[in-house]
Amino acid sequence: xxxxxxxxxxxxxxxxxxxxxxxxxxxxxxxxxxxxxxxxxxxxxxxxxxxxxxxxxxxxxxxxxxxxxxxxxxxxxxxxxxxxxxxxxxxxxxxxxxxxxxxxxxxxxxxxxxxxxxxxxxxxxxxxxxxxxxxxxxxxxxxxxxxxxxxxxxxxxxxxxxxxxxxxxxxxxxxxxxxxxxxxxxxxxxxxxxxxxxxxxxxxxxxxxxxxxxxxxxxxxxxxxxxxxxxxxxxxxxxxxxxxxxxxxxxxxxxxxxxxxxxxxxxxxxxxxxxxxxxxxxxxxxxxxxxxxxxxxxxxxxxxxxxxxxxxxxxxxxxxxxxxxxxxxxxxxxxxxxxxxxxxxxxxxxxxx
Amino acid sequence: xxxxxxxxxxxxxxxxxxxxxxxxxxxxxxxxxxxxxxxxxxxxxxxxxxxxxxxxxxxxxxxxxxxxxxxxxxxxxxxxxxxxxxxxxxxxxxxxxxxxxxxxxxxxxxxxxxxxxxxxxxxxxxxxxxxxxxxxxxxxxxxxxxxxxxxxxxxxxxxxxxxxxxxxxxxxxxxxxx
Numbered sequence: 001x002x003x004x005x006x007x008x009x010x011x012x013x014x015x016x017x018x019x020x021x022x023x024x025x026x027x028x029x030x031x032x033x034x035x036x037x038x039x040x041x042x043x044x045x046x047x048x049x050x051x052x053x054x055x056x057x058x059x060x061x062x063x064x065x066x067x068x069x070x071x072x073x074x075x076x077x078x079x080x081x082x083x084x085x086x087x088x089x090x091x092x093x094x095x096x097x098x099x100x101x102x103x104x105x106x107x108x109x110x111x112x113x114x115x116x117x118x119x120x121x122x123x124x125x126x127x128x129x130x131x132x133x134x135x136x137x138x139x140x141x142x143x144x145x146x147x148x149x150x151x152x153x154x155x156x157x158x159x160x161x162x163x164x165x166x167x168x169x170x171x172x173x174x175x176x177x178x179x180x181x182x183x184x185x186x187x188x189x190x191x192x193x194x195x196x197x198x199x200x201x202x203x204x205x206x207x208x209x210x211x212x213x214x215x216x217x218x219x220x221x222x223x224x225x226x227x228x229x230x231x232x233x234x235x236x237x238x239x240x241x242x243x244x245x246x247x248x249x250x251x252x253x254x255x256x257x258x259x260x261x262x263x264x265x266x267x268x269x270x271x272x273x274x275x276x277x278x279x280x281x282x283x284x285x286x287x288x289x290x291x292x293x294x295x296x297x298x299x300x301x302x303x304x305x306x307x308x309x310x311x312x313x314x315x316x317x318x319x320x321x322x323x324x325x326x327x328x329x330x331x332x333x334x335x336x337x338x339x340x341x342x343x344x345x346x347x348x349x350x351x352x353x
Numbered sequence: 354x355x356x357x358x359x360x361x362x363x364x365x366x367x368x369x370x371x372x373x374x375x376x377x378x379x380x381x382x383x384x385x386x387x388x389x390x391x392x393x394x395x396x397x398x399x400x401x402x403x404x405x406x407x408x409x410x411x412x413x414x415x416x417x418x419x420x421x422x423x424x425x426x427x428x429x430x431x432x433x434x435x436x437x438x439x440x441x442x443x444x445x446x447x448x449x450x451x452x453x454x455x456x457x458x459x460x461x462x463x464x465x466x467x468x469x470x471x472x473x474x475x476x477x478x479x480x481x482x483x484x485x486x487x488x489x490x491x492x493x494x495x496x497x498x499x500x501x502x503x504x505x506x507x508x509x510x511x512x513x514x515x516x517x518x519x520x521x522x523x524x525x526x527x528x529x530x531x
Contacts, residue, residue: 020384020447021530024455025517027383028470031376033489040375043393047400048368110491112501123483124491144479323501326491 088205088222092196092251094258099193102133106332107192109139112323113185114269125182129327134191136340141182151180151189152340159342167346178243185322188244192260192327198244199224214252219261224249245321264326367404374417375400376463377456381421384448385428395431399424417456421449454531466529473523481516488513 109127127141138152147163158177161167178194179186188195199205203224214221226247246265254261379396386392402423403410410419425445455466474482487498499506524530 020444021451021521022514022517023384023444024380024448024451024530025521025524027380028455028467029485029489029517029520030383031380032467032470034492035376035379040379041372043379043396044368044372044375044400047371047397047404048364050397050401051364051404108491110493123479124486126486126490 088207091220091253092199092205092222095253095260096193096196098258099196099260104332104334105131106330107327108330110326111185111187114323130335131191134194137189137191138340139189152342154340157342159346161343167343168349169342169346170349188325195263202227214262219252220255222251222253262328264324266324267321363407367407370416371400374420377417378420378424381452382424382428385425385445391431395428399427402427421452450531455529469524469527469529473520476523477516477519481519484512485516
């Protein structure tokens with residue numbers, strides 16, 4: 001966009017409480033990003049149901065029985081005196097058990113990359129992760145400029161569809177690469193059950209009380225902090241650390257279902273090559289791998305599943321893990337039966353290349 | 354709604370109109386009412402009032418504008434009951450002026466105008482489109498955005514507002530904002 005009015009650079013207000021135009025644009029943006037055709041249809045359906053429904057207020061008041069108030073008080077007292085630290089691990093274990101059930105789940109994933117330089121913060125990368133179980137996953141990664149890359153796993157078969165539409169089936173001898181490389185850092189792609197498995201005794205797990213963190217009331221917020229960060233960062237050979245070097249993991253868990261509604265991982269600045277060794281231009285976007293960066297400058301970057309790279313489960317990209325990755329559960333129905341299969345036009349990867 | 358040979362009932366007509374104008378009404382109410390849960394209640398009540406008053410609707414006028422008129426009265430009524438001040442009537446009138454410019458009086462027109470918004474977002478400089486994505490798409494809290502971008506919360510607020518101002522300029526140039 002050009003022709004920017006310099007007067008607009010001064011702060012007019014902090015929140016859209018001042019200008020009607022600002023409020024209207026704010027409302028347009030909120031609508032654009034928060035409503036779908038389905039959610040709007042659901043709103044209208046609610047209206048139509050209400051039109052046909054009889055008033056139910058009196059009924060709802062009568063339905064409060066005399067014992068409801070003392071019972072509510074008892075529950076409130078129980079919650080107040082619930083031991084927070086000792087039960088946090090139990091909550092995570094319950095969540096892991098629930099996550100292991102084979103159910104179709106969808107998560108919105110946001111990767112916040114590390115800045116290559118102080119003044120250069122790359123934009124976030126958005127993705128949609130569909131999971132049935134640890135053997136059936138599909139992630140659609142949306143890059144700036146409308147480019148989309150898809151990675152999938154259907155049992156033993158792993159595949160990748162590049163932004164240009166071409167698709168390859170990975171060498172079956174190469175395990176599912178837990179970390180998918182993006183130009184702005186590696187992205188962890190795994191089932192929620194596997195991610196929760198990372199929360200072993202190397203983490204301190206505790207309930208925290210942060211009303212804002214989960215974005216809605218009624219969720220349990222759990223924080224897992226890795227113990228002795230400095231020694232952990234130093235021991236890069238540690239296999240567990242290699243699988244997931246997150247130093248802090250924040251979770252929002254629905255206490256009624258034990259489903260993880262939100263999980264966000266924060267990675268230490270030191271893990272992986274950081275801004276200090278970033279010289280030269282940024283790496284090419286995914287799917288535009290015609291000219292690999294010179295060796296020794298950014299390191300080699302074999303595309304996922306195309307070579308026999310040692311992808312044991314850790315982030316291998318030149319930038320290492322990003323600043324943070326968040327997974328947020330979204331409402332979804334069951335995926336089609338062939339959802340996780342490789343596209344029909346996918347070809348077997350050539351192991352000689 | 355199934356199409357049959359029978360004459361459409363008032364209910365059928367209302368459903369069609371409601372579905373066509375729901376998006377724009379919701380945008381208008383979001384601009385007037387800041388509280389998310391209140392927006393949902395005001396939307397529902399507005400539609401209910403519109404259904405009860407459907408016979409009063411003058412067919413020579415815009416259904417969208419009529420719906421928003423009901424919406425603004427319902428919003429003021431809700432705010433009064435909760436002893437909240439949302440916006441003054443002058444502000445509502447000005448928001449309505451922007452709505453009229455955005456109004457195509459048809460759902461398809463609304464989607465076209467939203468595509469214009471997409472185009473404007475695409476044209477934003479990276480710093481601004483990034484913060485728009487973080488606020489509206491990812492719904493990240495302000496302090497998290499500030500920490501991710503290594504900015505103060507105040508600087509983030511200014512960047513968000515500047516991004517919206519740039520979008521408003523762009524929408525205005527494309528003729529979809531007053």
